[in-house]
Amino acid sequence: xxALLTPAWGTVIWASIAFIAxxxxxxxxxxGPIMTALNDRxxxxxxxxxxAEKVRKEMADLAASNENLLKEARAERDRxxxxxRDMADQMVADAKGKAREAADxxxxxxxxxxxIERKTAVAELKAxxxxxxxxxxxxxxxxxxxxxxxxxxxVNRLIDESPLN
Amino acid sequence: xxxxxxxxxxxxVLGFIASNHLVFAQDHEGDTHSNHExxxxxDEAHSHNEGAHQEQGDSAVVHDGDYGHHDAHDxxxxxxxxxxAGHHEEGFVAGTFIIHHIADAHEIHLFGDVHIPLPVxxxxxxxxxxxxxxxxxxxGHGDRHFKDEETGIDYILYAxxxxxxxxxxxxxxxxxxxxxxxxxxxxxxxxLDVLDLSIxxxxxxxxxxxxxxxxxxxxxxxxxxxxxxxxxxxLANALEPLILFIxxxxxxxxxxxxxEQFTPFLLTVFFFIFFCNLLGLIPFLxxxxxxxxIGVTIVLAFLVFVLTTINGNKHYWTHIVWPPGVPNAIKLIxxxxxxxxxxxxxxxLMIRLTANISAGHIVILAFTSLVFxxxxxxxxxxxxxxxxxxxxxxxxxxxYFLELLVAFLQAFVFTLLAAIYFGxxxxxxxxx
Numbered sequence: 103x104x105a106l107l108t109p110a111w112g113t114v115i116w117a118s119i120a121f122i123a124x125x126x127x128x129x130x131x132x133x134g135p136i137m138t139a140l141n142d143r144x145x146x147x148x149x150x151x152x153x154a155e156k157v158r159k160e161m162a163d164l165a166a167s168n169e170n171l172l173k174e175a176r177a178e179r180d181r182x183x184x185x186x187r188d189m190a191d192q193m194v195a196d197a198k199g200k201a202r203e204a205a206d207x208x209x210x211x212x213x214x215x216x217x218i219e220r221k222t223a224v225a226e227l228k229a230x231x232x233x234x235x236x237x238x239x240x241x242x243x244x245x246x247x248x249x250x251x252x253x254x255x256x257v258n259r260l261i262d263e264s265p266l267n
Numbered sequence: 268x269x270x271x272x273x274x275x276x277x278x279x280v281l282g283f284i285a286s287n288h289l290v291f292a293q294d295h296e297g298d299t300h301s302n303h304e305x306x307x308x309x310d311e312a313h314s315h316n317e318g319a320h321q322e323q324g325d326s327a328v329v330h331d332g333d334y335g336h337h338d339a340h341d342x343x344x345x346x347x348x349x350x351x352a353g354h355h356e357e358g359f360v361a362g363t364f365i366i367h368h369i370a371d372a373h374e375i376h377l378f379g380d381v382h383i384p385l386p387v388x389x390x391x392x393x394x395x396x397x398x399x400x401x402x403x404x405x406x407g408h409g410d411r412h413f414k415d416e417e418t419g420i421d422y423i424l425y426a427x428x429x430x431x432x433x434x435x436x437x438x439x440x441x442x443x444x445x446x447x448x449x450x451x452x453x454x455x456x457x458x459l460d461v462l463d464l465s466i467x468x469x470x471x472x473x474x475x476x477x478x479x480x481x482x483x484x485x486x487x488x489x490x491x492x493x494x495x496x497x498x499x500x501x502l503a504n505a506l507e508p509l510i511l512f513i514x515x516x517x518x519x520x521x522x523x524x525x526x527e528q529f530t531p532f533l534l535t536v537f538f539f540i541f542f543c544n545l546l547g548l549i550p551f552l553x554x555x556x557x558x559x560x561i562g563v564t565i566v567l568a569f570l571v572f573v574l575t576t577i578n579g580n581k582h583y584w585t586h587i588v589w590p591p592g593v594p595n596a597i598k599l600i601x602x603x604x605x606x607x608x609x610x611x612x613x614x615x616l617m618i619r620l621t622a623n624i625s626a627g628h629i630v631i632l633a634f635t636s637l638v639f640x641x642x643x644x645x646x647x648x649x650x651x652x653x654x655x656x657x658x659x660x661x662x663x664x665x666x667y668f669l670e671l672l673v674a675f676l677q678a679f680v681f682t683l684l685a686a687i688y689f690g691x692x693x694x695x696x697x698x699x
Contacts, residue, residue: 110449113470135488136491137527
């Protein structure tokens with residue numbers, strides 16, 4: 103039992119020297135580089151994850167801005183189409199107005215011309231009637247107008263003979 | 268899943284082999300042990316050993332003196348020896364067998380009579396003496412002797428704990444004890460002071476594990492540097508989870524801000540304990556019990572103590588020496604306890620690790636011993652021995668699984684508690 107419970111000095115000396123030597127050796131040549139490598143890798147993984155997150159956000163932003171751009175473009179197109187339609191309507195309306203005006207003027211001119219024609223015709227008729235009346239009166243005067251009956255018959259005959267129609 | 272199955276299969280085979288190996292090995296040793304111990308502790312043994320010595324030459328005088336101590340002043344010891352001898356007559360003593368197998372040794376016992384000798388290095392008589400442990404005569408025949416003809420020094424490798432008396436400068440008789448497996452040296456009837464610096468089984472195992480760790484972790488470090496920023500592969504891949512576990516689950520939460528400073532120590536301690544524990548579970552390799560050797564664990568505990576002490580900040584020492592906000596009367600009780608705890612904490616670390624790892628080995632060896640106990644002193648009760656052997660083997664397989672868990676658990680517990688002590692020593696309070 104004594105051998106189990108009593109530390110042997112030789113073992114203690116060997117263990118101290120060997121363990122401390124290995125501890126220092128490993129700290130310098132193993133644990134140091136391993137820890138550095140692990141930390142570097144963790145940092146690079148964390149960096150890569152952050153980068154990925156950033157890129158994802160950027161992509162989302164880009165998608166949103168594309169959407170906005172598309173919306174604006176659509177609004178622009180709608181506006182342009184509306185303007186074009188308005189302009190066309192305007193042009194048609196203008197054209198119609200001008201056409202009506204032209205037509206009205208034409209009609210007015212025609213009416214004027216007709217009125218002038220009529221006046222001329224009436225004036226000519228009046229002159230004709232006057233001439234005719236004078237002629238009739240001449241003839242009456244030349245013939246012997248004995249009775250009223252005769253006078254009346256004469257007038258009618260004269261009217262009938264006149265080239266009024 | 269396949270890997271897990273093959274792992275379990277391998278383990279079952281290993282467990283079975285281990286139990287058989289122990290059974291086989293002990294078949295030999297159980298007998299020889301009982302023989303020699305019986306003889307050693309009776310008068311017959313003395314004459315036997317002395318006889319053997321006289322054949323060796325004039326060294327007999329020395330040992331005569333040595334044995335004389337036994338007889339002259341240690342009657343109690345002698346009585347005990349007789350009592351033990353009584354037990355030995357039954358054939359097999361499980362306690363002796365188990366202690367022999369978990370204690371450190373100067374050679375690696377593979378099986379039967381096959382031993383790997385290890386270098387014995389002694390600082391004796393003002394110089395270093397070196398020879399292989401195979402120089403000691405006899406195996407399992409009590410105290411083993413070796414006489415170095417060049418220096419004229421006689422060496423004894425003790426098989427049992429014992430004691431001798433010595434005259435100090437004042438001329439008084441002083442009782443000294445020695446343990447089984449220790450080496451004594453004599454030169455012309457005089458006992459020399461010996462510092463045993465031998466590469467014992469545990470030292471050899473420890474040096475092997477430490478070399479393995481240097482190779483393993485430096486090659487891992489190189490593999491990281493060769494492939495920076497990439498996923499680990501091979502060995503690095505296998506051990507990275509453990510390295511990260513120590514760093515992220517033990518060092519960082521327990522120590523906090525100064526975790527980085529202590530991580531190399533924690534990693535080294537963890538892998539050293541874990542690998543040593545695993546080495547002790549491999550059968551056919553002499554049953555290493557490195558972390559069950561108190562000479563090894565005391566060093567680990569002492570390093571924890573040193574690191575805690577030199578890194579302790581003002582806050583830590585204030586709370587030990589003059590805890591604030593505590594009535595003076597209570598300080599009288601508290602301060603001694605706190606000061607004691609500074610030493611108790613690493614001591615408990617040492618005892619816990621040593622006891623747990625030794626206990627696992629003891630349980631496995633105890634179930635091996637059952638076979639011999641039930642098969643009778645001469646191995647007559649074959650049927651009983653076989654029946655118990657089957658049961659023991661099954662239980663040992665279970666024990667091996669448990670020991671695999673304990674191998675990890677004890678390494679983890681030692682590392683975690685060390686980290687917590689470092690954390691306490693370096694903690695900077697935010698209040699105050």
